[in-house]
Amino acid sequence: MCGIIGYIGYQEAYPILIKGLHRLEYRGYDSAGIALINRENNLSIYKAKGRVADLEEFSLGKDISGTVGIAHTRWATHGEPNHINAHPHYSQSENLALIHNGIIENYAVLKESLSRKGYVFQSDTDTEVLVQLIEYIKTGNNTDISTAVQLALKQVIGAYAIAVIEKENPDLIIAARKSSPLVVGIGKNEFFLASDATPIIEYTNQVIYLNDEEIAVIHRNEPLRIVNLSNVEKTPQITRLEMSLNELEKGGYPHFMLKEIFEQPRTLRDCMSGRVNTGNRNIVLSGIVDHREKFINCRRIIILACGTSWHAGLIGEYLFEEFCRIPVEVEYSSEFRYRHPVIHRDDIVIAVSQSGETADTLAAIELAKEAGAFVYGICNVVGSSIPRNTDSGSYTHVGPEIGVASTKAFTAQVAVLVMMALSIAREKKTIPEKRFLAVLSELSRIPGKIETILQQNGYIEDLSKIFTYAHNFIYLGRGYGYPVAIEGALKLKEISYIHAEGYPAAEMKHGPIALIDNEMPVVVIATDSTTYDKMISNIQEIKARKGRILAIVNKSDCKVREMADYTIEIPDTEECLSPLLSIVPLQLLSYHIAVRKGRDVDMPRNLAKSVTVE
Ligand code: G6P
Numbered sequence: 001m002c003g004i005i006g007y008i009g010y011q012e013a014y015p016i017l018i019k020g021l022h023r024l025e026y027r028g029y030d031s032a033g034i035a036l037i038n039r040e041n042n043l044s045i046y047k048a049k050g051r052v053a054d055l056e057e058f059s060l061g062k063d064i065s066g067t068v069g070i071a072h073t074r075w076a077t078h079g080e081p082n083h084i085n086a087h088p089h090y091s092q093s094e095n096l097a098l099i100h101n102g103i104i105e106n107y108a109v110l111k112e113s114l115s116r117k118g119y120v121f122q123s124d125t126d127t128e129v130l131v132q133l134i135e136y137i138k139t140g141n142n143t144d145i146s147t148a149v150q151l152a153l154k155q156v157i158g159a160y161a162i163a164v165i166e167k168e169n170p171d172l173i174i175a176a177r178k179s180s181p182l183v184v185g186i187g188k189n190e191f192f193l194a195s196d197a198t199p200i201i202e203y204t205n206q207v208i209y210l211n212d213e214e215i216a217v218i219h220r221n222e223p224l225r226i227v228n229l230s231n232v233e234k235t236p237q238i239t240r241l242e243m244s245l246n247e248l249e250k251g252g253y254p255h256f257m258l259k260e261i262f263e264q265p266r267t268l269r270d271c272m273s274g275r276v277n278t279g280n281r282n283i284v285l286s287g288i289v290d291h292r293e294k295f296i297n298c299r300r301i302i303i304l305a306c307g308t309s310w311h312a313g314l315i316g317e318y319l320f321e322e323f324c325r326i327p328v329e330v331e332y333s334s335e336f337r338y339r340h341p342v343i344h345r346d347d348i349v350i351a352v353s354q355s356g357e358t359a360d361t362l363a364a365i366e367l368a369k370e371a372g373a374f375v376y377g378i379c380n381v382v383g384s385s386i387p388r389n390t391d392s393g394s395y396t397h398v399g400p401e402i403g404v405a406s407t408k409a410f411t412a413q414v415a416v417l418v419m420m421a422l423s424i425a426r427e428k429k430t431i432p433e434k435r436f437l438a439v440l441s442e443l444s445r446i447p448g449k450i451e452t453i454l455q456q457n458g459y460i461e462d463l464s465k466i467f468t469y470a471h472n473f474i475y476l477g478r479g480y481g482y483p484v485a486i487e488g489a490l491k492l493k494e495i496s497y498i499h500a501e502g503y504p505a506a507e508m509k510h511g512p513i514a515l516i517d518n519e520m521p522v523v524v525i526a527t528d529s530t531t532y533d534k535m536i537s538n539i540q541e542i543k544a545r546k547g548r549i550l551a552i553v554n555k556s557d558c559k560v561r562e563m564a565d566y567t568i569e570i571p572d573t574e575e576c577l578s579p580l581l582s583i584v585p586l587q588l589l590s591y592h593i594a595v596r597k598g599r600d601v602d603m604p605r606n607l608a609k610s611v612t613v614e
Contacts, residue, residue: 001075001608002087002101003027004182005199006163006173008220009190013069014059016192020199021052021073023248026402026602026609027101027195028075031086034059035097035165036066043167045097047086051603068170068220070163072099075608078107079124089128091135092119095167096145098131101195102159102180103613110155130156134164146217149174150229153213159359159612161210163193171220175210180612181357181385182210184224186238191218195610196381197241198248198400205241209383239383247399255601257403257495261587262454264408265447267398268580271412275419278444281437283423285416287376287392294374295424298348302341302373303330304364305352306611308406308490312378312413313352314483315579319417322576323425333360334614336367343371350376350420354401354409355610356384363614365389378416380409394420403602404609405495407587410487411450411580418443418577442574446581449571453584456568460585463550463566464592467521473500474512474522474547475586478535481505481525484579488523488586495604496594505538518546523589525582526551526560529575539563550589552582 003024007013017034025032032055033047046062048054052073072087079085088097104110107126110133115121119132130152138148145166153160159179166172175182175193185192185200185207192200193216197207208224210216214234217225226234253259276283288295301320303313310332317328331341333351337360343349349368353361356379365375365386377386377393380401387393396412422439425431467473473492477485486502493500503512505524516522522542526535536559542549543563551564554572561567568585570578594601 001028001077001610001612003073003195004070004099004101004161004163005195006070006175006193007190008068008171008173008218009187010067011190013066014064017069017071018052018056020194021055021071023198024195025052025073026404028073028608029603030076030081031074031083032072033086033088034069034071035088035099036064036069037165037167037170038063038066041167041170043094043097043165045088045090047083047088049081049083049086068165068173070097070099070165070173077103077613078126085123085125087127089123089125089131091131093135096131096135096164098127098134098162098164100127100130101161101612104130104156104160105158106156130160130162131164145169145172146174146215147231149176150215150227150231153178153215154229161195173218174215175218176215177210178212179359179362184208184210184216184218186224189221191224193218197243201241201243201248202245206238207241208236208238209388242382243400248402255403255591257405257407257591257601260401260403260408261584261591263398264411264584265450265454267408267412268415268447268450270397271415272419272444276440276444278441281440283419283440285394285419285423287394288420288423291374291392292427294348296428297346298326299344299346301326301328301348301350302343302368303328303350303352304333304336304361304368306333306358306360308410308487309352309354309413311483311487311490312410312417313350315414315480316350316352316417316421318480319421319576320424323421323431324428325430331364333358333364337364341367343368343373345372347373348376349373350378351386351390352378352413353386354380354406356381356386357610357612359612359614362386362389378413380412402609404604404607405491405590405601410583414579415443415446439574439576442577446573446577449573449581450584453570453581456585457588460568460588461592463568464589464596466566468593468596470498470519470521472515472520473498474508474515474520475500475502476505476508476522476538477502477525478505478531479529480575480578481527481529481582484525484582484586485523487583488590491587491590492593494607495590495601496597496599497605498593505535508538509541513541513545516542516545516547518548520547522547522549523586524549524551524564526553526557527570527578527582528554528557528572529578536560536563552585
């Protein structure tokens with residue numbers, strides 16, 4: 001949450017920073033701000049409540065010159081999302097400006113102590129405390145800015161990615177991280193820094209991912225220096241970015257979300273490429289091959305995730321139990337980390353995360369590692385914190401997902417879990433060879449089947465008109481359809497702000513059935529499954545209460561389509577792969593409802609793509 005960016009070099013910083021902020025806006029969009037040092041060494045800060053576009057408007061006619069600057073787009077934690085709480089924050093003397101992504105947990109104690117020393121605070125933020133602390137240390141110890149940052153960070157408890165500039169030192173940016181991401185881009189006579197690589201890629205593909213408690217001393221015209229909090233010099237590890245600029249554009253679609261929904265046939269092919277091999281009838285996931293014995297002998301699998309990734313994890317539970325006969329627990333990372341979980345050394349923990357930066361999942365991983373479990377990551381963002389903090393893992397390879405509502409990352413997470421379950425099951429001999437081959441070959445057909453679902457986009461758009469003014473929705477599913485139901489409900493509520501509940505269909509009788517009347521749309525995942533007939537009984541129960549039924553059915557279905565008010569057809573497939581198909585029309589349905597309601601689909605209110613705070 002919050003995006004930070006910095007530039008130092010020979011070009012004008014403002015356009016680079018603004019463009020970068022647009023790329024990072026998915027991380028938070030409550031306010032935006034920029035700090036620049038111009039040729040006369042004036043340090044100016046401009047900030048605005050709202051979007052980056054509001055900041056651009058505010059900056060019109062102001063002096064935006066300068067070849068060094070830092071900028072921030074905010075997802076509010078401490079202090080309401082207004083102009084004063086927007087970053088960057090000045091120190092008391094206005095000699096320093098600082099941006100921050102994270103939370104300073106002991107900010108209250110630090111603030112009180114600084115207040116007693118005469119420091120006056122303008123904002124309600126924890127960030128302002130940090131910039132004042134740095135200034136206090138710098139002036140009190142008569143030290144340079146880099147040392148002052150080191151000393152200040154030693155006093156800080158919490159998470160941070162920060163960048164600081166100093167009026168009297170226009171050739172320098174100091175940046176540091178702990179538990180919040182920070183990437184430094186190395187250009188020719190210029191440096192970039194950002195929360196992720198997306199603002200950097202068009203200038204350079206040479207980057208350094210900072211590690212926790214590392215400080216980057218970024219001096220114009222000098223090689224980059226990295227030190228830790230104790231001033232021990234580190235050797236910068238340069239990584240080459242594989243991302244392409246096209247992946248960051250909407251490519252003719254009105255929203256990133258729609259583009260990402262439509263990308264799924266390709267992203268799933270990319271995800272399976274080199275892994276699913278129908279020719280030699282094999283699945284090769286190097287993370288599994290390298291740790292074969294661990295997976296074969298593990299006592300239990302614990303899946304840790306948040307949000308949509310947690311829904312993918314639930315599907316993983318069904319897959320591992322069905323195919324591998326390994327007991328599985330799926331946990332919200334935020335609950336797991338605080339409830340004294342029992343973790344065994346022969347447990348395998350699988351952390352699922354699109355961003356690879358979710359704070360609760362990172363903390364839960366640490367707990368699992370301390371208890372001696374083997375930790376496997378399923379992540380999308382290459383080089384992010386989770387892949388760097390796990391023992392092994394698989395990337396989903398779907399490219400940048402920018403729409404805040406996760407779509408292509410979800411289907412790829414499920415595909416990785418399918419590949420894992422199948423390959424472990426084969427190693428454990430818990431799956432008959434014939435079945436393995438049947439699922440394997442069907443898996444390779446999934447991208448093509450998604451293409452046929454996407455052809456119904458116009459029809460689903462028409463259907464969305466019927467439901468745009470509903471105030472509540474219920475989504476029901478059973479078995480593999482249950483995680484799809486809760487993911488479908490989440491998609492609808494996060495982007496359209498319509499209340500939606502996802503429920504296991506049979507559990508409906510224990511409460512939600514009371515909500516059903518002739519105004520309530522009920523979306524049922526009624527595809528072919530072992531519980532298909534039971535689902536029909538549940539549909540009868542809804543019909544008896546006059547609920548309006550929209551059913552996701554298979555092409556070959558004849559019973560449910562007779563009963564439902566509306567249906568969306570998906571191709572027939574293996575039950576265990578059905579989530580990869582049935583979620584797609586639900587993604588489209590939420591998208592079109594949200595568009596019809598005039599919502600900001602890619603940046604829904606109050607949400608952020610990457611939740612790097614607890
Ligand atoms: C946020 C995002 C969701 C995402 C969740 C977990 O809430 O808006 O789309 O599913 O975080 O994020 P992760 O990056 O760990 O998958």
